[in-house]
Amino acid sequence: MDRRMEEVFGSMVFNDAVMQSRLPENVYRTLKRTMELGKGLDPSIADTVAAAMKDWAVEKGVTHFTHWFQPMTGVTAEKHDSFISPSGDGKVMMEFSGKELLKGESDASSFPSGGLRATFEARGYTAWDPSSYAFIKDGVLCIPTVFYSYNGEALDKKAPLLASMETLNEQTMRILKLFGTQASHAQAMVGPEQEYFLVDKSLYDHRLDLRLCGRTLFGAKPPKGQELGDHYYGAIKPRVEAYMSDLNEELWKLGVLAKTEHNEAAPAQHELAPIYTNAIQATDHNQITMELMQKIALRHGLVCLLHEKPFEGVNGSGKHDNWSISTDTGINLFDPGDSPNENAQFLLFMTAVVAAVDEYQELLRMSVASAANDHRLGANEAPPAVVSVFLGNELEEIVTSIITGAVYDPRTKEEMKIGVHILPRFPRDTTDRNRTSPVAFTGNKFEFRMPGASQSISEPNIVLNTSVAEILRRYADRLEQAEDFTSELNQLIREELTAHQRIIFSGNGYGEEWPREARRRGLMDLRTLPDAAPYFVSEKSVDLFGRHHIFTAQELIARNEIYLTNYCKVLRIEGLTMVDMARREILPAVQAYLKELSGLAVDKQKLGLSAAYDCRCITRLADLVEELDGAIDRLNGLMQQPGNEDHQQEAEYYRDQVIPAMEALRKVADQLEERVDARYWPFPVYSDLLFRI
Numbered sequence: 189m190d191r192r193m194e195e196v197f198g199s200m201v202f203n204d205a206v207m208q209s210r211l212p213e214n215v216y217r218t219l220k221r222t223m224e225l226g227k228g229l230d231p232s233i234a235d236t237v238a239a240a241m242k243d244w245a246v247e248k249g250v251t252h253f254t255h256w257f258q259p260m261t262g263v264t265a266e267k268h269d270s271f272i273s274p275s276g277d278g279k280v281m282m283e284f285s286g287k288e289l290l291k292g293e294s295d296a297s298s299f300p301s302g303g304l305r306a307t308f309e310a311r312g313y314t315a316w317d318p319s320s321y322a323f324i325k326d327g328v329l330c331i332p333t334v335f336y337s338y339n340g341e342a343l344d345k346k347a348p349l350l351a352s353m354e355t356l357n358e359q360t361m362r363i364l365k366l367f368g369t370q371a372s373h374a375q376a377m378v379g380p381e382q383e384y385f386l387v388d389k390s391l392y393d394h395r396l397d398l399r400l401c402g403r404t405l406f407g408a409k410p411p412k413g414q415e416l417g418d419h420y421y422g423a424i425k426p427r428v429e430a431y432m433s434d435l436n437e438e439l440w441k442l443g444v445l446a447k448t449e450h451n452e453a454a455p456a457q458h459e460l461a462p463i464y465t466n467a468i469q470a471t472d473h474n475q476i477t478m479e480l481m482q483k484i485a486l487r488h489g490l491v492c493l494l495h496e497k498p499f500e501g502v503n504g505s506g507k508h509d510n511w512s513i514s515t516d517t518g519i520n521l522f523d524p525g526d527s528p529n530e531n532a533q534f535l536l537f538m539t540a541v542v543a544a545v546d547e548y549q550e551l552l553r554m555s556v557a558s559a560a561n562d563h564r565l566g567a568n569e570a571p572p573a574v575v576s577v578f579l580g581n582e583l584e585e586i587v588t589s590i591i592t593g594a595v596y597d598p599r600t601k602e603e604m605k606i607g608v609h610i611l612p613r614f615p616r617d618t619t620d621r622n623r624t625s626p627v628a629f630t631g632n633k634f635e636f637r638m639p640g641a642s643q644s645i646s647e648p649n650i651v652l653n654t655s656v657a658e659i660l661r662r663y664a665d666r667l668e669q670a671e672d673f674t675s676e677l678n679q680l681i682r683e684e685l686t687a688h689q690r691i692i693f694s695g696n697g698y699g700e701e702w703p704r705e706a707r708r709r710g711l712m713d714l715r716t717l718p719d720a721a722p723y724f725v726s727e728k729s730v731d732l733f734g735r736h737h738i739f740t741a742q743e744l745i746a747r748n749e750i751y752l753t754n755y756c757k758v759l760r761i762e763g764l765t766m767v768d769m770a771r772r773e774i775l776p777a778v779q780a781y782l783k784e785l786s787g788l789a790v791d792k793q794k795l796g797l798s799a800a801y802d803c804r805c806i807t808r809l810a811d812l813v814e815e816l817d818g819a820i821d822r823l824n825g826l827m828q829q830p831g832n833e834d835h836q837q838e839a840e841y842y843r844d845q846v847i848p849a850m851e852a853l854r855k856v857a858d859q860l861e862e863r864v865d866a867r868y869w870p871f872p873v874y875s876d877l878l879f880r881i
């Protein structure tokens with residue numbers, strides 16, 4: 189197994205080992221430096237690199253290349269070009285120039301730009317991002333690129349992520365220098381745990397809602413859900429097992445370190461976690477993972493659902509974003525270490541995260557907001573919509589003693605002095621003790637649990653990187669001026685923890701009291717995307733992202749427009765799908781059943797038998813049919829209203845009018861499902877979807 193793994197792993201990646209063996213030494217070194225510094229590629233070596241890449245790919249049977257990018261749709265995009273060019277003698281040769289490697293032009297008009305791309309200038313450009321390796325997927329050489337407009341505005345999710353890595357590096361290094369570091373570079377490391385559902389393809393095909401919306405819009409609660417807890421970490425079914433091993437192998441070829449897999453809490457729900465890597469690669473890899481998960485499921489007669497809330501009443505799917513900062517010398521800055529100096533450094537970085545999460549909680553919330561994820565957040569199973577930080581008992585005790593100046597170690601009876609005393613060792617929280625916490629410190633990393641399963645992890649990591657960089661910037665400004673570093677550090681940490689203590693919460697996030705308590709603490713409870721969106725374009729947001737060169741005000745407005753329009757579009761498709769299914773599938777089915785019941789009632793009466801039961805059933809069903817018809821009309825009426833040009837108001841309309849009408853329609857339909865003969869019901873129900881694999 190290990191030997192084979194060695195051959196398979198990364199076999200489709202133009203990685204460091206391949207570069208080293210195929211590039212002239214000086215070219216390799218120049219390229220390597222470019223990658224480490226996150227700079228653009230030196231054009232003088234582009235032709236050589238391109239030729240080596242092409243030769244490597246052609247040897248593997250590849251004929252096409254594509255600039256692979258991550259537009260604002262959230263899924264990756266590619267436009268294939270072939271290597272073939274005429275050689276003049278009626279034959280062709282395989283060519284790939286440095287220019288083609290470096291820059292591509294693509295019609296940007298079909299990608300969302302939030303108004304950044306004027307219609308007269310529909311072109312978009314893609315440029316190689318050398319910090320990500322090229323790879324071969326489906327027989328095509330994929331070159332990871334950033335995507336920007338004619339005027340240089342970012343049209344993708346990659347460029348701002350790269351910029352956020354840069355600013356985090358810069359500010360982290362300022363702090364590390366004060367502690368006397370050996371390191372010269374620091375970066376965010378991310379391990380995203382991906383949850384998903386698998387359903388049988390033949391059942392899926394009969395559900396219009398699953399096919400068009402990725403989630404069920406109707407469905408009564410099945411007799412069995414997840415209450416027995418028998419699926420979580422349970423034995424994996426053979427068909428799922430086969431899928432997982434197929435998926436792992438394909439991911440390994442692409443250098444994705446898919447490692448753990450297990451069943452999740454809900455029936456038919458599973459999780460895949462890769463070994464963590466830098467945030468850029470983790471983002472690329474997660475996009476590839478989601479794509480392959482869906483593609484490979486089909487080979488097994490399955491469909492992989494990445495929707496945040498495919499089924500009501502059972503857990504939704506998230507993507508825990510495990511985040512830390514590590515240096516090129518291999519130090520994880522959230523590892524408390526053993527010496528007073530390491531402890532002090534750890535406490536400062538931990539404080540910075542607590543402060544960043546508190547100060548920019550609304551931006552973190554917005555970074556995970558979508559019509560789909562709004563169903564999940566706060567739904568008594570996922571983290572609540574209120575952002576808070578869980579530190580664990582030991583660390584929280586230390587924080588309290590720092591704030592109050594109280595004795596932290598009962599044995600020594602001494603007040604804690606950061607940088608002088610050694611922290612007690614606290615155990616790694618590997619047990620996920622508090623699953624309700626949106627941000628949890630788990631021993632040597634922070635786990636941001638709000639991102640949705642289908643989302644790109646780019647946005648949440650942009651906000652984490654940038655907000656922490658901003659806090660570190662302020663700390664560095666202050667500490668660089670300090671006359672006595674240790675005493676200034678002590679004071680800074682105490683002040684900061686005091687100021688941001690309100691965000692620390694280790695209680696039950698699902699508890700009824702928490703939203704009230706959170707409000708008392710002044711924390712925000714932003715339940716939906718339209719609630720959070722205004723903060724994304726606030727002065728505070730413009731100031732943060734502008735200062736760190738992530739987004740201009742115009743780019744923020746454009747992105748906000750994309751998020752808001754997308755929210756409306758998703759709900760519109762869902763609303764229309766409900767109307768369609770209710771009118772063309774549910775109503776006719778109920779009518780047919782009613783006809784059978786009425787016929788039977790008449791027959792019974794003819795025979796002089798009692799038809800009381802039949803009449804009760806018929807009356808109840810007929811009443812529900814009237815109700816259903818009314819609910820369809822109401823929802824359909826709302827969908828026919830002319831749209832509001834103001835994106836914020838339009839989104840609020842969908843939130844306040846359309847969603848309640850959808851819920852009302854579903855309620856009646858689900859009651860019907862519980863009363864109609866199963867043979868008449870027009871599509872597979874929850875117990876089929878969740879338990880027939």
Ligand code: ADP
Nearest residue numbers: 377378379380461462463464510511512618633
């Ligand atoms: P579990 O949650 O099952 O105990 P871990 O917490 O070790 O497992 O890992 C969960 C995810 O977090 C994995 O993707 C793992 O690679 C990632 N991870 C572990 N350590 C770090 C770290 N220092 N920084 C970022 N991600 C990490």
Ligand code: MG
Nearest residue numbers: 381508620635
């Ligand atoms: Mg975990």
